[in-house]
Amino acid sequence: xxxxxxxxxxxxxxxxxxxxxxxxxxxxxxxxxxxxxxxxxxxxxxxxxxxxxxxxxxxxxxxxxxxxxxxxxxxxxxxxxxxxxxxxxxxxxxxxxxxxxxxxxxxxxxxxxxxxxxxxxxxxxxxxxxxxxxxxxxxxxxxxxxxxxxxxxxxxxxxxxxxxxxxxxxxxxxxxxxxxxxxxxxxxxxxxxxxxxxxxxxxxxxxxxxxxxxxxxxxxxxxxxxxxxxxxxxxxxxxxxxxxxxxxxxxxxxxxxxxxxxxxxxxxxxxxxxxxxxxxxxxxxxxxxxxxxxxxxxxxxxxxxxxxxxxxxxxxxxxxxxxxxxxxxxxxxxxxxxxxxxxxxxxxxxxxxxxxxxxxxxxxxxxxxxxxxxxxxxxxxxxxxxxxxxxxxxxxxxxxxxxxxxxxxxxxxxxxxxxxxxxxxxxxxxxxxxxxxxxxxxxxxxxxxxxxxxxxxxxxxxxxxxxx
Numbered sequence: 001x002x003x004x005x006x007x008x009x010x011x012x013x014x015x016x017x018x019x020x021x022x023x024x025x026x027x028x029x030x031x032x033x034x035x036x037x038x039x040x041x042x043x044x045x046x047x048x049x050x051x052x053x054x055x056x057x058x059x060x061x062x063x064x065x066x067x068x069x070x071x072x073x074x075x076x077x078x079x080x081x082x083x084x085x086x087x088x089x090x091x092x093x094x095x096x097x098x099x100x101x102x103x104x105x106x107x108x109x110x111x112x113x114x115x116x117x118x119x120x121x122x123x124x125x126x127x128x129x130x131x132x133x134x135x136x137x138x139x140x141x142x143x144x145x146x147x148x149x150x151x152x153x154x155x156x157x158x159x160x161x162x163x164x165x166x167x168x169x170x171x172x173x174x175x176x177x178x179x180x181x182x183x184x185x186x187x188x189x190x191x192x193x194x195x196x197x198x199x200x201x202x203x204x205x206x207x208x209x210x211x212x213x214x215x216x217x218x219x220x221x222x223x224x225x226x227x228x229x230x231x232x233x234x235x236x237x238x239x240x241x242x243x244x245x246x247x248x249x250x251x252x253x254x255x256x257x258x259x260x261x262x263x264x265x266x267x268x269x270x271x272x273x274x275x276x277x278x279x280x281x282x283x284x285x286x287x288x289x290x291x292x293x294x295x296x297x298x299x300x301x302x303x304x305x306x307x308x309x310x311x312x313x314x315x316x317x318x319x320x321x322x323x324x325x326x327x328x329x330x331x332x333x334x335x336x337x338x339x340x341x342x343x344x345x346x347x348x349x350x351x352x353x354x355x356x357x358x359x360x361x362x363x364x365x366x367x368x369x370x371x372x373x374x375x376x377x378x379x380x381x382x383x384x385x386x387x388x389x390x391x392x393x394x395x396x397x398x399x400x401x402x403x404x405x406x407x408x409x410x411x412x413x414x415x416x417x418x419x420x421x422x423x424x425x426x427x428x429x430x431x432x433x434x435x436x437x438x439x440x441x442x443x444x445x446x447x448x449x450x451x452x453x454x455x456x457x458x459x460x461x462x463x464x465x466x467x468x
Contacts, residue, residue: 023449027441034060034437037089046082047072054426061433063089065440066324068184068292068415069406069432071422075187080170086185087177093440094181094212094324095136095143139216143180146211150176150204158200179208182325184292184415196295197276202283209291210246215322218242237355238331242320245330249317253285254278256310264304268296288314290325292415299418300402308405308418315412316372326413326439328372335365364444371443372411375435379407382431383424398424410435 020028034057041047042056051059055072062069063086072078078086154172162168171187178185186192195201211219221239235243258281261269269277280295287293288311296302303311318327338352339362350357383403398420406420410432421432438446 021448023441023445027446027449030064030437030441033089033092034064037064037085040085041078041082041089046079046085048077048079051077054429058429058433059086060089061436062415063183063185064093065326065413065436066090066094066181066183067326067410067413067436067440068178069410069417069421069436070185070415071429073189074185075189083170083174083187087174090177090181090183090185094177094183095139138220142216142219143212146208147173147176147180150179150208153204154201158195158198158204175205176208179205179291179293180212180324182209182212182290182292182319182323182413184287186293190297191294193295193297196280196283199279202279202295205291205293206283206286209286209293212324213290213319214242214246215320217322218320237353238321240353241331241334245334246320249289249314249330250282250285253288253310253314254282257281257284257307260304260306260310264307266301267304267307268302284311285314288414288416289317289327289412290319290323290414292409294416298416300399303418305401308401311416312405312408315408315414315416316376318412318414326411328368332365332368335362336369339365368442368444371447375438375443376404376407376411379411379431379435380404383407383428406432407435411439413439 037060038053038057041060042051042053047056051072055077058069058071059074061067074083074086151169151172154176155169159168159171162171174185174187177183184191188194192201192205217236218239221235225234258277261267261277261281264270269280272280283293283295300308316327317333318329319325320330334352335350335357338357339350342350349359350362380400380403383406384397384400402418402420405416405418408414409416413436421429441449
């Protein structure tokens with residue numbers, strides 16, 4: 001008996017689903033989660049009449065990609081249920097969209113062979129062939145403990161100016177969830193400007209951002225050797241690179257912003273004292289690479305062009321592999337610096353901390369950096385095409401630096417805004433959504449999803465020199 005048309009369609013869908021690679025399954029699942037979240041957030045139960053399907057789509061995309069760019073006022077336009085749904089979406093995206101989708105893939109596709117387990121491990125940035133379930137459980141437990149600890153501290157010592165205890169508890173929990181997942185969403189339109197000199201708030205939020213950004217592998221390594229940290233050689237090379245790169249970038253960001261804003265007479269930091277400037281620039285250095293919170297107003301009028309350019313570079317580097325942030329990753333930056341040093345020294349291979357880095361890793365780092373830079377430039381060009389996309393009003397458009405800053409913020413899933421996002425057209429906002437989605441998944445994973453997996457060629461080719 002010939003199957004019915006509906007049965008044939010279902011069989012074709014089943015066949016197509018089983019043929020999906022891990023990158024393709026991850027991308028498709030991410031789009032489905034965004035679609036479902038959009039419908040939920042646009043419902044009257046979650047939002048006011050000011051939030052339509054488009055506003056919900058942009059907000060959910062920003063939440064799933066843990067970016068933080070927003071065209072609505074979260075505290076005003078979303079109901080308490082909507083804010084809770086937004087926090088849940090942030091957790092889904094922040095704790096690893098790739099981890100969750102590959103975890104689900106094991107049940108959907110029913111495959112557990114060695115090759116599939118290796119693919120899942122790569123998608124989660126985990127070495128080896130271990131199952132993804134126990135790893136995800138440990139990630140969830142660690143994140144829950146850190147978020148709970150931060151919530152208690154903020155409730156007890158941070159947000160003491162909020163008299164209503166329920167509102168204070170929710171503000172503490174929401175901002176801790178957003179900080180650990182490097183999302184940058186806040187319940188107030190001015191982010192954390194009102195708490196710029198509150199050491200407890202800035203300390204807790206900053207610490208959670210760093211802990212979420214360094215990645216699970218580093219956290220697990222530190223916990224495993226917590227009693228032997230005096231001997232750094234016990235830590236893996238990956239952990240040492242992440243920690244050194246993180247500290248170095250924090251110092252560069254802090255000192256760099258102190259230097260650039262010193263020469264901006266109309267800048268927002270000119271009225272601050274020395275210790276206040278240090279606290280503000282340190283927090284902004286932490287949040288610029290990954291999170292998107294700000295304790296000072298950000299615009300082309302309040303921050304110097306040099307300061308904005310420095311922040312763009314920090315956003316491009318971003319967080320660490322397996323973390324909740326975006327960017328090309330700190331290890332990619334470290335490998336590129338190591339390759340540059342080896343080239344200047346005339347070395348045949350790239351050696352970092354007395355370890356030879358495989359050529360495939362170096363090529364991946366170069367490819368990631370170049371492809372990411374090319375993608376951001378392309379999106380910036382699209383954002384700046386005429387007033388239809390990038391213009392504020394007729395006759396007055398945003399500057400190239402503002403467009404570049406916004407695209408880099410979206411691609412790096414940072415969420416810092418200089419007043420562009422809410423004032424551009426829907427075409428411009430669509431460009432930013434594409435930036436956020438590609439930035440969260442990673443440029444190489446997106447390319448793999450588009451082109452599919454191809455077997456490695458076994459054909460050898462003759463060697464020939466090229467002059468550089």
